[in-house]
Amino acid sequence: MKRIISMLAALALVLALxxxxxxxxxKDNWLHIFYTDDPESLDVQATTDSYTxxxxxxxxxxxxxxxxxxxxxxxxxxxxxDISDDGLTYTFHLHPGVTFQNGDPFTADDxxxxxxxxxxxxxxxxxxxxxxGIVEGAAEYRDGESDxxxxxxxxxxxxTVEFKLVTPCASFLSRLATxxxxxxxxxxxxxVEDFGVNPAVCFxxxxxxVTEWELGSTVTLTANKDYFKGAPAIDGIVMHIVSDADTxxxxxxxxxxxxxxxxxxxxxxxxxxxxxxxxxxVSGTRAGTYYFMxxxxxxPLDNVNVRKALQMAVDRQTILDQMYGGEGALLSxxxxxxxxxxxxxxxxxxxxxxxxxxxxxDEGYAxxxxxxxxxxxxxxTSLDISTILCxxxxxxxxxATVTQYDESSYYDIRRDGQLPSYYNSWSADxxxxxxxxxxxxxxxxxxxxxxxxxxxxxLDLIDAAGLMTDADERLAAYQKIDNAVVxxxxxxxxxxQRNHLFCLSPRVQGFKVSWNGWSDMSFYGxxxxx
Amino acid sequence: xxKHIAKRILVTIPxxxxxxxxxxxxxxxxxxxxxxxxxxxxLKEDVVEGLRQSMHLDDPFFVRYYHYILDMLHGDLGTxxxxxxxxxxxxxxxxxxxxxxxxxxxxxxxIMGIPVGIISAVKKNSLIDHxxxxxxxxxxxxxxxxxxxxxxxxxxNVLPVSGVKSWTGYILPTIVLGWSSAGRIARLTRSNLLxxxxxxxxxxxxxxxxxPLKVITRHALKNALIPVITVMAIQISSLLSGAVIxxxxxxxxxxxxxxxxAINNRDMPLLQGTVIFTALLIIAGNLVADILxxxxxxxxxxx
Numbered sequence: 099m100k101r102i103i104s105m106l107a108a109l110a111l112v113l114a115l116x117x118x119x120x121x122x123x124x125k126d127n128w129l130h131i132f133y134t135d136d137p138e139s140l141d142v143q144a145t146t147d148s149y150t151x152x153x154x155x156x157x158x159x160x161x162x163x164x165x166x167x168x169x170x171x172x173x174x175x176x177x178x179x180d181i182s183d184d185g186l187t188y189t190f191h192l193h194p195g196v197t198f199q200n201g202d203p204f205t206a207d208d209x210x211x212x213x214x215x216x217x218x219x220x221x222x223x224x225x226x227x228x229x230x231g232i233v234e235g236a237a238e239y240r241d242g243e244s245d246x247x248x249x250x251x252x253x254x255x256x257x258t259v260e261f262k263l264v265t266p267c268a269s270f271l272s273r274l275a276t277x278x279x280x281x282x283x284x285x286x287x288x289x290v291e292d293f294g295v296n297p298a299v300c301f302x303x304x305x306x307x308v309t310e311w312e313l314g315s316t317v318t319l320t321a322n323k324d325y326f327k328g329a330p331a332i333d334g335i336v337m338h339i340v341s342d343a344d345t346x347x348x349x350x351x352x353x354x355x356x357x358x359x360x361x362x363x364x365x366x367x368x369x370x371x372x373x374x375x376x377x378x379x380v381s382g383t384r385a386g387t388y389y390f391m392x393x394x395x396x397x398p399l400d401n402v403n404v405r406k407a408l409q410m411a412v413d414r415q416t417i418l419d420q421m422y423g424g425e426g427a428l429l430s431x432x433x434x435x436x437x438x439x440x441x442x443x444x445x446x447x448x449x450x451x452x453x454x455x456x457x458x459x460d461e462g463y464a465x466x467x468x469x470x471x472x473x474x475x476x477x478x479t480s481l482d483i484s485t486i487l488c489x490x491x492x493x494x495x496x497x498a499t500v501t502q503y504d505e506s507s508y509y510d511i512r513r514d515g516q517l518p519s520y521y522n523s524w525s526a527d528x529x530x531x532x533x534x535x536x537x538x539x540x541x542x543x544x545x546x547x548x549x550x551x552x553x554x555x556x557l558d559l560i561d562a563a564g565l566m567t568d569a570d571e572r573l574a575a576y577q578k579i580d581n582a583v584v585x586x587x588x589x590x591x592x593x594x595q596r597n598h599l600f601c602l603s604p605r606v607q608g609f610k611v612s613w614n615g616w617s618d619m620s621f622y623g624x625x626x627x628x
Numbered sequence: 629x630x631k632h633i634a635k636r637i638l639v640t641i642p643x644x645x646x647x648x649x650x651x652x653x654x655x656x657x658x659x660x661x662x663x664x665x666x667x668x669x670x671l672k673e674d675v676v677e678g679l680r681q682s683m684h685l686d687d688p689f690f691v692r693y694y695h696y697i698l699d700m701l702h703g704d705l706g707t708x709x710x711x712x713x714x715x716x717x718x719x720x721x722x723x724x725x726x727x728x729x730x731x732x733x734x735x736x737x738x739i740m741g742i743p744v745g746i747i748s749a750v751k752k753n754s755l756i757d758h759x760x761x762x763x764x765x766x767x768x769x770x771x772x773x774x775x776x777x778x779x780x781x782x783x784x785n786v787l788p789v790s791g792v793k794s795w796t797g798y799i800l801p802t803i804v805l806g807w808s809s810a811g812r813i814a815r816l817t818r819s820n821l822l823x824x825x826x827x828x829x830x831x832x833x834x835x836x837x838x839x840p841l842k843v844i845t846r847h848a849l850k851n852a853l854i855p856v857i858t859v860m861a862i863q864i865s866s867l868l869s870g871a872v873i874x875x876x877x878x879x880x881x882x883x884x885x886x887x888x889x890a891i892n893n894r895d896m897p898l899l900q901g902t903v904i905f906t907a908l909l910i911i912a913g914n915l916v917a918d919i920l921x922x923x924x925x926x927x928x929x930x931x
Contacts, residue, residue: 135889138710222678295712313711313721314881314889315791340790340879341888348780348789506894 127333127626129606130355132340134362137317140308141294142280143216143223149277149618150337154319155199156280156302159190159209159259160271162529162613169385169436169529169613171271175204175281175303176259185266185567192257196326198283199307206253211284213251214239225278232270234262266567269530276528277618305330305622314339331608331625350601356626357609358601361617364479367423370601378604381597382611385436386525387429387534390487390591393519395550398467405588407457411494413449417486418594421479426596431580432534434595436613439531439576445585447592454494466495470518472511475502484521517548521593525615531576532564538590539583551589556582629922636918640911647907648700652693655896696900705904706897710889715901718886723905725792726875726882729805730867732798736806737813738860742853744810745817750844752822760814767811776804776877790879801878805871809863816859820852827851854924858917865913869906 137148142156161174176190196204213233216223217240229236234250250262263270273279286301287293293300297308303326306319317337323329338355340346343363347370350358360367370379392399392408399405418426427435430444458464469491473484484500491498501518503511511517527533537543540560544551551557556579563579566572583589598611605627612619663679680686684695699706705715744764748757779800780789788797824830825848833847834840872884879885883902890898 135892136711139712144712219678312881313718314885315793315879338791338879339881341885341892342790342877342879344777345780345790345877345879348784352784352789354788354790 129332129335129357129621129624129626130338131335131357131359131621132338132346132349132355132362134339134341134346136311136313136339137337139294140297140300140311142277143221143225144294146224149616151308151317151319152277152280152302153618153620154306154335154622155300155304155308156282157304158275158277158279158281159192160275162272162275164610164613171275171529174275175209179271185268186263188261188263188270189254190259190261192259193326194257196303197324198286198303199301199322199324200283200286202283202285202301204281204283204303205256206259207256208284209259209281210248210251210253211288212280212282214247215282215287216278217248225276228273228276228278232263232265232267232273234264237264265565267564268566268569268572269528269532269564272528272530272533305620306335309334327622330622332621335621350603353603356603356606359617360599360601367599371423375601379599379601380609380611381425381599383427383434383436383613384525384596384598384615385434385529385613386523386615387432387434387595388521388523388593389432390521390593391519391538391547391549392589392591393515393517393548393550394552394589395515396470396518398461398463399469399519401461402588403457403461404463407454407461407494408491408496409447409588409591410450410454410457411496412487412490412591412593414447414593415449417483418596421483421486422596425599426594428594429592430584432538432584432590432592433531433576433580434526434534437526437529437531437534439573439580441577441580444581447584451490451494458495464495466497469496469498471498471500472508472518472520473500473502474508475504480521487521512548513546515545515548515550520548527615529613531573531580535560535576535579535583536564539579549589551583551587553582553587556587632922633919636915640915643911644908645697648697648904649693651900651903651907652696653689655900656689656692700904705901708890708895708898710893710895711898715897718898719883719901719905722881722883722886725880726868726871726884728792729798729801729871729874729880729882730864732802733806733809733867733871734860734864736802737809737863740806740810741813742817742856745814746821746844746849748814748818749821749825750840757818761818764811764814767807768815770808772804772808772873773877775807776800776874779804780877792878792880797878797880801871801874801880804878805867805874809867812863813856813859816856817852820855821848824848824852857924858921861917861920862913865910865916868909868913 133150137151138145139148140151142149142152158174159176160171160179162169163172164170165172173193175193175196177193178191180189181187190209192204192206192209198204213229213236215221216226217229217236219240219242226236226240229248230240231237233248235244235246236248236250238244239246239248250264252260254260261270267273280302283301286299290299295311297311300308305322305325305327307322308317309320310316310318316339318334319337320334321330321332338349340349343365346355346358346363347366349355358366358370370376390412392405394400394405414428418424418428428446430446431441433440435442458466471484471488473480475481481500481502488498488500508517512520524534524537538547538549539551539556541557544557559575559579563572563575566575584592600609600611602609607625607627608623610623663685684692687695696706703716705719707713708715708718711718741764744760748760751757783789783800787799788794789800791797792801821844830843830848833843838846871880871882872887874880875882875884876888883905886898887902887906889895890902
């Protein structure tokens with residue numbers, strides 16, 4: 099008994115001595131951020147959602163950055179580029195003297211290797227549509243019809259690389275600037291099987307190098323002092339893997355993490371606002387659209403006037419205010435602000451339930467009709483918003499119900515064009531309207547997205563717009579398409595675009611909210627105050 | 629004795645095979661195609677087909693089960709779909725964290741539970757008895773995530789709330805995980821000790837003129853703790869397997885966190901691996917408890 103008591107006393111003493119220094123104030127020059135899960139892979143060709151590694155550790159031939167408030171293509175590994183008059187040949191002049199993080203020189207051959215690695219059918223890469231059907235020989239190589247590799251990309255000399263396209267593609271540069279365009283080192287990557295999982299063999303040209311990956315715990319990115327655009331001002335980045343939202347918030351309170359990204363913990367926003375952090379919250383427009391998509395193959399949604407009535411039935415501003423504290427802006431076009439050809443003067447969609455009822459009565463639905471809204475079962479917010487939309491539709495007499503689908507059934511049914519109308523969001527992968535309009539409404543996609551859009555004139559125009567090389571003509575074409583799908587044919591109800599929200603520790607300086615729709619960003623420009 | 633232990637070990641083999649079959653079957657009947665989920669918005673037919681083939685999803689159920697068992701006997705639990713690493717290696721890397729946490733939590737529960745149980749028994753029906761039994765009932769009843777949240781919020785200014793890069797990171801999760809076990813042990817110690825204290829030999833010891841402290845430590849405790857010790861053995865295996873919530877709240881990269889991540893990503897091989905590994909731990913824990921019991925109390929072996 100005495101021994102037990104003395105053991106307890108000793109334990110208490112040890113704890114008492116240890117506790118005051120347990121949470122050491124980390125004033126190091128490392129940026130601490132958190133993620134809810136480990137990155138899927140260090141190999142961006144094999145992932146479509148872990149973009150922090152490619153955006154911070156690799157470079158692309160060109161990059162997208164916000165210049166004077168507008169996203170623009172700027173030089174990356176290529177200092178300059180020429181485009182032939184027919185829009186089919188792109189010649190990139192590479193920055194001389196660039197080296198990979200292991201010291202290997204970067205040459206045009208590495209670009210050729212990167213493109214071929216992406217299209218090699220053996221590799222099962224997920225981002226291959228970057229080049230598929232666009233660069234000569236890419237589709238044939240991928241589909242196994244040719245083993246000559248991607249014939250359309252060649253190294254003219256060490257500092258010049260040339261792309262030959264199948265047809266003109268106005269979004270080609272923007273596509274190259276996406277994370278999937280990250281350029282790999284042939285010398286250290288070719289034939290290396292654990293490239294995606296082993297930091298010791300992962301070398302890009304970017305400002306940070308992956309130096310450690312402790313599964314489920316941390317990923318460490320160390321500053322590349324030899325970065326060709328200049329060494330980063332911080333020593334590196336520590337990505338903490340923390341799945342619990344409350345824990346994430348308390349880590350921020352403790353000062354263990356410097357950046358709180360609300361994308362990973364929406365539930366915590368109110369706490370931050372209520373507890374005196376409002377001044378530390380920064381926001382920026384997100385190039386993404388939240389929308390309600392009508393499946394026009396399901397009666398009576400095949401009737402354009404019915405769809406227009408439903409558009410009018412929803413008070414979008416109230417949803418934005420109630421769900422997101424008003425952090426965002428209503429959209430009257432499908433293409434959001436920040437993406438080329440966004441039309442800020444699009445005609446507003448009114449909230450007018452009385453007129454909606456009138457239209458429905460005129461169309462013979464005075465007694466309403468049955469309507470199903472599809473939602474994925476694992477998203478609480480989507481369910482909430484679908485339920486709100488449902489109640490707005492009910493308010494104009496429609497017998498709307500929400501059906502939950504498990505994730506897999508949802509995608510399977512949607513692929514077959516059978517998914518009932520649904521609420522969802524789409525964020526920009528690259529800054530081009532075809533990333534929005536082609537993805538949902540083009541002939542080869544509209545069934546797979548369960549839109550079943552059938553206006554032949556507009557479908558033709560979507561196909562044609564992808565090939566246009568004249569910028570003004572193309573812009574006008576996409577505005578016309580946007581106007582058709584939102585206003586004339588009303589196949590989609592754009593709701594709003596939300597803001598990117600971050601809460602920053604006061605020591606973080608130079609933080610720039612990125613233009614795109616992803617949750618991941620580059621931290622190259624950041625400095626940390628003492 | 630050896631024969632008894634060998635018999636116990638042999639019995640676990642069909643149990644294990646049955647568990648594997650059950651887990652394998654349950655995860656196969658879960659609706660939905662994991663490849664579709666993995667691809668999400670970026671669905672591409674040829675990649676889907678390729679991935680399905682590489683994951684052997686097109687093979688019949690029993691073919692897959694047969695291969696799985698064969699591979700398992702070779703120590704191969706497959707490759708994680710999301711993390712592209714061998715499941716065995718992932719579990720081997722995560723287990724030390726889980727083990728450390730479970731051992732710390734077990735120690736905590738013994739150090740807290742046994743003395744509290746003794747004091748309550750000795751001071752039966754006193755204020756301190758009611759108080760400590762009330763607290764341990766509270767400990768047994770409170771959900772782990774709630775205790776975790778309260779402790780994190782209370783100690784966030786002095787202790788780390790996530791990660792185990794330094795040993796201080798273990799303090800809060802140890803308390804959270806050990807809390808309900810401590811309550812259980814306190815209650816068990818108290819009731820056993822009370823029963824023992826009613827025995828004749830205790831009265832004899834008292835009448836010999838031994839001090840109350842000596843009566844308890846020399847005579848009563850030895851017998852009262854026998855059932856407690858076996859409970860402690862089973863408890864370690866349940867602490868090892870029950871740390872799922874504690875690990876994910878405190879961001880500890882153990883087997884529980886792996887399981888949660890596997891569920892979130894529909895990573896079937898990883899999920900199967902973690903569940904089978906956990907089942908193994910529980911079987912092993914029960915085996916140890918059985919053996920311990922028969923060592924302490926030879927009457928058990930006869931049955």
